[in-house]
Amino acid sequence: MVTQPSRSDRRELVHERIFTAAGVTAAVALVTTIVLFLLELFIASRASRAAFGLPFLWRSEWNPVTEKFGALPMIVGTLVTGFGALLISTPFALGIAIFLADYADRKLAEPIKYLIGLLGGLPSVIFGLWGLFVLVPIVSKFEVWFGKLVGSEALVASGTTGVGLLAAILLLAIMILPFSASLILESLLVVPTELKEGALALGATKWDAIQNVELPYVQKSTVGALVLSLGRALGETMAVTMVIGNGMKMPTTLFDPANTLASAIANQFLEATSPVYVGSLIQLALILFVIAIIINIVARVILRRGVQQ
Amino acid sequence: MTPRKLKNSVMGFLVAASAVLLIAVLVVIVWHIFISGVKYLNWNFFTKAPAPMGESGGGVFNAIVGTFLITLVAAAIGTPFGMFAGIYVAEHRGRRFADVVRLCADALQGVPSIVIGIFGYTFLVVRFRSYSALSASIALAFMFVPTTTRVTEEVLNLVPSGLKEAAYALGARQSSVVWNVSIKTAAAGITSGLLTSMARIAGETAPLLFTAFGSRYVEWNMLRPMSALPLQIFIYAGSPYPALQQQAWSAAFVLVLLILLLQYSAKHLIARVLRVKA
Amino acid sequence: MEEPVIVLETQKINAWFGKDQILFDVSARIPKNRVTAIMGPSGCGKTTFVRTLNRLHQMTPGARATGTVLLEGIDTSTMDVVDVRKHIGMVFQRPNPFPTMTVYENVLAGYLLTGQRLPRQKADQIVETTLRKVGLWSEVQSKLFKAGTSLSGGQQQRLCIARAIAMEPALVLFDEPTSALDPKSTSVIEELLSDLTTEYSIIFVTHGLQQAARVSDYVAFFMLGELVEFGETKRVFVGPQDKRTEDYLSGKYG
Numbered sequence: 001m002v003t004q005p006s007r008s009d010r011r012e013l014v015h016e017r018i019f020t021a022a023g024v025t026a027a028v029a030l031v032t033t034i035v036l037f038l039l040e041l042f043i044a045s046r047a048s049r050a051a052f053g054l055p056f057l058w059r060s061e062w063n064p065v066t067e068k069f070g071a072l073p074m075i076v077g078t079l080v081t082g083f084g085a086l087l088i089s090t091p092f093a094l095g096i097a098i099f100l101a102d103y104a105d106r107k108l109a110e111p112i113k114y115l116i117g118l119l120g121g122l123p124s125v126i127f128g129l130w131g132l133f134v135l136v137p138i139v140s141k142f143e144v145w146f147g148k149l150v151g152s153e154a155l156v157a158s159g160t161t162g163v164g165l166l167a168a169i170l171l172l173a174i175m176i177l178p179f180s181a182s183l184i185l186e187s188l189l190v191v192p193t194e195l196k197e198g199a200l201a202l203g204a205t206k207w208d209a210i211q212n213v214e215l216p217y218v219q220k221s222t223v224g225a226l227v228l229s230l231g232r233a234l235g236e237t238m239a240v241t242m243v244i245g246n247g248m249k250m251p252t253t254l255f256d257p258a259n260t261l262a263s264a265i266a267n268q269f270l271e272a273t274s275p276v277y278v279g280s281l282i283q284l285a286l287i288l289f290v291i292a293i294i295i296n297i298v299a300r301v302i303l304r305r306g307v308q309q
Numbered sequence: 310m311t312p313r314k315l316k317n318s319v320m321g322f323l324v325a326a327s328a329v330l331l332i333a334v335l336v337v338i339v340w341h342i343f344i345s346g347v348k349y350l351n352w353n354f355f356t357k358a359p360a361p362m363g364e365s366g367g368g369v370f371n372a373i374v375g376t377f378l379i380t381l382v383a384a385a386i387g388t389p390f391g392m393f394a395g396i397y398v399a400e401h402r403g404r405r406f407a408d409v410v411r412l413c414a415d416a417l418q419g420v421p422s423i424v425i426g427i428f429g430y431t432f433l434v435v436r437f438r439s440y441s442a443l444s445a446s447i448a449l450a451f452m453f454v455p456t457t458t459r460v461t462e463e464v465l466n467l468v469p470s471g472l473k474e475a476a477y478a479l480g481a482r483q484s485s486v487v488w489n490v491s492i493k494t495a496a497a498g499i500t501s502g503l504l505t506s507m508a509r510i511a512g513e514t515a516p517l518l519f520t521a522f523g524s525r526y527v528e529w530n531m532l533r534p535m536s537a538l539p540l541q542i543f544i545y546a547g548s549p550y551p552a553l554q555q556q557a558w559s560a561a562f563v564l565v566l567l568i569l570l571l572q573y574s575a576k577h578l579i580a581r582v583l584r585v586k587a
Numbered sequence: 588m589e590e591p592v593i594v595l596e597t598q599k600i601n602a603w604f605g606k607d608q609i610l611f612d613v614s615a616r617i618p619k620n621r622v623t624a625i626m627g628p629s630g631c632g633k634t635t636f637v638r639t640l641n642r643l644h645q646m647t648p649g650a651r652a653t654g655t656v657l658l659e660g661i662d663t664s665t666m667d668v669v670d671v672r673k674h675i676g677m678v679f680q681r682p683n684p685f686p687t688m689t690v691y692e693n694v695l696a697g698y699l700l701t702g703q704r705l706p707r708q709k710a711d712q713i714v715e716t717t718l719r720k721v722g723l724w725s726e727v728q729s730k731l732f733k734a735g736t737s738l739s740g741g742q743q744q745r746l747c748i749a750r751a752i753a754m755e756p757a758l759v760l761f762d763e764p765t766s767a768l769d770p771k772s773t774s775v776i777e778e779l780l781s782d783l784t785t786e787y788s789i790i791f792v793t794h795g796l797q798q799a800a801r802v803s804d805y806v807a808f809f810m811l812g813e814l815v816e817f818g819e820t821k822r823v824f825v826g827p828q829d830k831r832t833e834d835y836l837s838g839k840y841g
Binding site for chain 2: 023033091121132293
């Protein structure tokens with residue numbers, strides 16, 4: 001009954017070993033990638049650290065001519081555009097998610113969900129193109145009007161181009177909207193209907209049920225979704241690059257041209273020739289990488305807790 | 310009307326309004342791409358490389374070729390890594406290392422594309438001492454792998470455990486069960502995931518800036534600089550010549566069509582999977 | 588009745604899911620070429636017991652088992668698990684033909700999935716004889732190259748039986764194979780069992796007393812993870828020796 005291993009058995013055993021090895025290799029490679037990124041960016045940016053050390057993080061001068069580099073203007077630009085976009089898009093994202101979860105019937109919800117997917121799938125560079133030729137002229141008109149309204153020539157002057165923080169914030173807000181809306185919708189859809197129906201049965205209005213039952217239920221996962229969206233916004237490159245104006249100075253108003261960590265790299269890397277300049281831009285990439293990894297891990301942990309709850 | 314009922318109506322109006330606004334924004338963007346894109350389309354646009362500086366006419370055939378080559382090679386490099394990592398995570402559910410791999414895949418999905426581009430430059434271009442389409446494909450593969458890993462895992466988890474058990478009960482080894490039962494059963498879902506990931510990397514610009522670099526010529530050699538549609542859009546959009554800006558819109562139109570086609574095929578496949586399940 | 592030949596013997600099988608112990612010292616001797624029914628209230632460990640025999644139980648994360656299983660006198664722990672499963676076939680609660688395979692391929696699935704290549708003639712012959720054994724040949728002769736999942740539920744389950752016996756196993760485990768089927772399909776499968784015993788030994792898990800009485804030659808009664816009583820079906824049903832069996836047969840546990 002117990003037979004000698006046949007040729008086919010041996011072949012299967014070989015398959016099994018190759019298969020196991022491939023799985024482990026790929027899994028290890030994926031984990032190693034993160035370490036590899038860190039190492040590579042760290043080593044490639046050493047010229048910048050040698051020149052500026054840790055103060056690179058909070059120095060506000062970024063001058064390619066004198067070769068003095070500090071990351072603060074880009075860090076500020078990144079945070080202002082990221083949080084600004086999140087602030088603007090969150091109410092809409094919540095509204096859309098609630099509309100799709102509680103108000104729209106299937107016939108209406110499905111095509112809207114499809115459109116959200118479509119908007120989310122458009123490449124960054126296309127948002128940039130649209131932003132540059134459609135949004136920026138509108139922003140410029142608004143900025144000039146606003147500058148005249150408050151009687152500030154400086155605002156009018158920086159507003160005439162239209163490029164700058166405000167344009168970047170608005171464009172980013174549009175770009176992360178489909179992302180955060182669909183993430184929030186996902187968590188809304190797992191709220192047990194009995195809970196909502198329970199509230200309705202007690203005489204609550206639809207909005208009472210949403211506000212007091214549904215939203216508290218998805219609090220954690222909504223925060224997770226927003227943190228993930230923030231991560232997206234902070235790292236978004238091409239669209240921001242095309243409308244933010246590549247300003248080297250620390251921005252003082254929302255109308256000023258500025259840079260984010262990502263847009264500074266995209267705008268300047270090919271022009272950078274000296275090792276210190278290149279190293280400083282790579283250092284920006286390293287900062288951005290670390291921020292992105294931390295934000296993503298934090299968001300996933302929050303989301304996972306939200307689901308378990 | 311009581312205050313509560315009033316609030317109910319107002320909030321209902323507001324959530325509906327935000328949905329309307331989203332649709333409006335989308336319609337405006339798509340309308341611009343369509344109108345501005347179609348206006349300047351002609352046969353040369355699809356078949357000719359850019360005209361020499363100062364001359365009119367020409368097209369983006371170089372970028373179309375580049376987008377296809379770079380995307381396909383990136384997918385070819387990334388697919389085995391992504392699929393095997395996904396298989397690993399799905400087959401070792403509950404083990405700590407599998408959780409670590411899943412978390413890393415999630416984290417990598419969130420790495421900004423410009424960081425991938427810089428990494429591609431320092432890791433590949435500097436070492437090869439040349440910009441090349443291949444380094445662009447490898448950079449994009451770093452974006453392709455984590456999405457493929459997650460999709461593969463998710464789709465494999467949908468394979469009914471009864472099927473796998475039936476295969477094991479017949480004396481099949483794990484490799485055989487995964488290949489001949491799980492992967493085959495989930496084939497449409499995995500293909501759909503691969504197409505979605507391809508749609509995503511086909512539109513990426515930042516990872517190409519310092520790797521593929523761009524080229525004015527129709528280039529088939531992966532070891533040389535090459536153009537791609539997103540790259541061409543970025544360059545033309547920043548150009549001061551209206552003729553080139555118009556070509557940027559047309560290129561955007563073509564790129565969106567390509568991405569929609571990939572997404573549509575992916576959706577179609579998913580629909581088929583769901584029908585089989587039902 | 589003379590002492591039957593034993594195809595499979597278990598000695599002190601214990602099984603756990605995490606910290607919960609499911610089986611307690613189960614020792615049983617399964618007769619060759621007979622149908623042995625495993626019965627008992629739900630949650631008594633019937634399914635776990637049969638799944639420890641082909642070591643499917645141990646595949647669930649956190650599940651483990653101890654004890655000895657002798658298959659035709661050979662300790663299965665000395666065998667490659669893959670060989671154990673080739674010699675012990677299994678039919679599951681729900682029909683689960685492979686959706687990516689045709690009827691023909693489903694019959695040969697055991698060979699295909701273990702990398703055994705069959706000459707065309709041999710393959711044709713196995714498919715026909717096996718499908719005849721489960722009474723499916725005349726019904727699916729013209730559908731051999733259609734998807735296995737295109738058949739009716741009852742036909743699918745007989746296809747799964749064919750898939751198991753095509754490997755010529757020493758023993759076939761049936762884990763409540765009719766629980767998802769209509770009465771007519773159920774009776775077709777029940778009638779099939781006695782034909783199959785001319786060549787195969789069968790363990791048949793069921794939670795239906797009537798079904799156990801109809802189909803089995805021997806019966807093992809499980810309760811709370813223990814093997815309470817084992818014997819010839821007629822004897823156990825007429826004169827149970829254990830109080831718990833008697834109570835169960837008289838409907839006290841539902």
